[in-house]
Amino acid sequence: MPHLEVVSCLNLLFFLHAVAPFKLTGQQQWPVPYRRFEHRPAVDSYCEALYPFCPTGDRDGRIPYMRDSDIISVYRLQTPVWEFKYGDLLGKLHIMHDAIGFSSSESGANYTMEWYELFQLGNCTFPHLRPDQFAPFWCNQGAACFFEGIDDLHWLQNGTLEKIGELSGNQFNDMARWIQDDNETGIYYETWTVRSDPGPNATVWFESYDCSQFVHRTYRKLSQLGARLSSRSQTNYTKIYLYSGEPTYLGNDSSIFGQPALKNLATAIRQFYHPFRPHQSFADFAASLLEAFQKVVLEKSFYLYYNFEYWHLPMKPPYVRITFEEVPLP
Numbered sequence: 001m002p003h004l005e006v007v008s009c010l011n012l013l014f015f016l017h018a019v020a021p022f023k024l025t026g027q028q029q030w031p032v033p034y035r036r037f038e039h040r041p042a043v044d045s046y047c048e049a050l051y052p053f054c055p056t057g058d059r060d061g062r063i064p065y066m067r068d069s070d071i072i073s074v075y076r077l078q079t080p081v082w083e084f085k086y087g088d089l090l091g092k093l094h095i096m097h098d099a100i101g102f103s104s105s106e107s108g109a110n111y112t113m114e115w116y117e118l119f120q121l122g123n124c125t126f127p128h129l130r131p132d133q134f135a136p137f138w139c140n141q142g143a144a145c146f147f148e149g150i151d152d153l154h155w156l157q158n159g160t161l162e163k164i165g166e167l168s169g170n171q172f173n174d175m176a177r178w179i180q181d182d183n184e185t186g187i188y189y190e191t192w193t194v195r196s197d198p199g200p201n202a203t204v205w206f207e208s209y210d211c212s213q214f215v216h217r218t219y220r221k222l223s224q225l226g227a228r229l230s231s232r233s234q235t236n237y238t239k240i241y242l243y244s245g246e247p248t249y250l251g252n253d254s255s256i257f258g259q260p261a262l263k264n265l266a267t268a269i270r271q272f273y274h275p276f277r278p279h280q281s282f283a284d285f286a287a288s289l290l291e292a293f294q295k296v297v298l299e300k301s302f303y304l305y306y307n308f309e310y311w312h313l314p315m316k317p318p319y320v321r322i323t324f325e326e327v328p329l330p
């Protein structure tokens with residue numbers, strides 16, 4: 001079939017062309033910058049939340065205005081993930097959720113602010129393989145949620161509720177504008193941090209984009225706005241690591257799954273994700289992580305989805321690790 005050969009060659013050239021800027025110039029920036037969007041797109045109706053996102057937040061994400069004379073206390077909030085379902089088991093594994101609390105000294109009102117998955121962690125970590133679509137389908141949006149109230153008990157039980165600083169009303173209002181912009185332009189959740197090895201001099205290939213990264217960004221913003229933050233205890237956060245050699249860029253949905261010449265790659269990516277269907281419970285998710293671990297150890301291969309593009313990771317020991325490590329306040 002000479003005609004098909006030609007088509008394949010052209011596609012291969014096209015593919016190499018897409019890869020070339022990364023391979024030949026050696027200019028690839030690590031970690032790969034997380035892509036910002038002009039605005040958040042509507043969620044595909046295929047993605048259905050089991051638990052509604054931000055049920056008690058303002059529908060339009062509005063954050064109340066504070067008078068400059070007000071003094072706003074800032075709280076560091078941390079709790080084991082889904083503690084109500086699994087007790088503090090996930091706390092012992094140190095899978096923690098982070099948030100920030102605020103309280104106004106003038107009105108006495110208090111507020112919680114957090115950034116999390118619209119469709120839970122499993123859906124942000126593994127895609128759906130739909131019979132009617134060749135490309136894996138991701139329900140991976142994440143967003144900020146700001147709502148009135150701080151549930152002291154929820155955070156205090158096996159977690160943290162600690163006042164770490166104070167803001168003026170103006171500083172709070174500046175932060176609110178920044179949050180809304182951050183929320184509109186940073187739209188998807190990324191579970192994994194990918195590094196070359198566990199040592200202190202490792203190259204970071206990809207940074208996660210999750211609840212704790214949001215907390216760090218906000219603390220940095222507050223510090224830029226002139227706020228002083230300090231904690232009496234060590235401020236540790238959960239990180240989920242993959243370890244690999246230098247990643248190779250593969251392409252996006254249309255360049256991989258729309259090219260007959262790349263059918264083998266497309267099929268390999270689908271097969272890779274097949275055991276890791278997004279499950280509905282965190283326990284199942286933990287079991288999937290274990291399965292993922294076995295697969296990446298045996299095959300030393302991982303297809304990472306980042307910025308809505310695929311990368312190949314040549315995995316190496318210790319492959320996958322969950323840590324709870326210190327990130328000091330700015």
Ligand SMILES: *[C@@H]1O[C@H](CO)[C@@H](O)[C@H](O)[C@H]1NC(C)=O
Pocket residue numbers: 046047048049050051118119120123128139278279280281
């Ligand atoms: C994950 O996404 C699927 C597909 O939309 C949905 O049916 C399921 O409820 C989601 N899981 C959770 C925990 O929200």
Ligand SMILES: *[C@@H]1O[C@H](CO)[C@@H](O)[C@H](O)[C@H]1NC(C)=O
Pocket residue numbers: 040054057058059060061062143144145146179180183184
């Ligand atoms: C962030 O975006 C989500 C999704 O559109 C929205 O529900 C939420 O209210 C927004 N949050 C803030 C603080 O703007």
Ligand SMILES: *[C@@H]1O[C@H](CO)[C@@H](O)[C@H](O)[C@H]1NC(C)=O
Pocket residue numbers: 083087088157158
């Ligand atoms: C907190 O930890 C203690 C001791 O480990 C345990 O007895 C208790 O049930 C935990 N509480 C919650 C809400 O997980």
Ligand SMILES: *[C@@H]1O[C@H](CO)[C@@H](O)[C@H](O)[C@H]1NC(C)=O
Pocket residue numbers: 075101103109110149150152
């Ligand atoms: C937040 O407000 C509630 C209701 O007034 C109160 O019970 C709780 O202690 C407050 N929490 C903080 C950290 O200010």
Ligand SMILES: *[C@@H]1O[C@H](CO)[C@@H](O)[C@H](O)[C@H]1NC(C)=O
Pocket residue numbers: 199200201
């Ligand atoms: C990390 O890099 C520093 C500076 O180049 C060097 O002094 C140190 O020995 C390195 N540490 C390891 C564990 O390689």
Ligand SMILES: *[C@@H]1O[C@H](CO)[C@@H](O)[C@H](O)[C@H]1NC(C)=O
Pocket residue numbers: 018251252253254255
């Ligand atoms: C996918 O990649 C191709 C080739 O690099 C590019 O032309 C196209 O704009 C990309 N599509 C999206 C949706 O980013």
Ligand SMILES: *[C@@H]1O[C@H](CO)[C@@H](O)[C@H](O)[C@H]1NC(C)=O
Pocket residue numbers: 234235236324325326
């Ligand atoms: C917090 O992180 C530090 C350094 O990253 C580590 O030595 C310490 O054991 C961690 N604390 C807990 C409770 O895991």
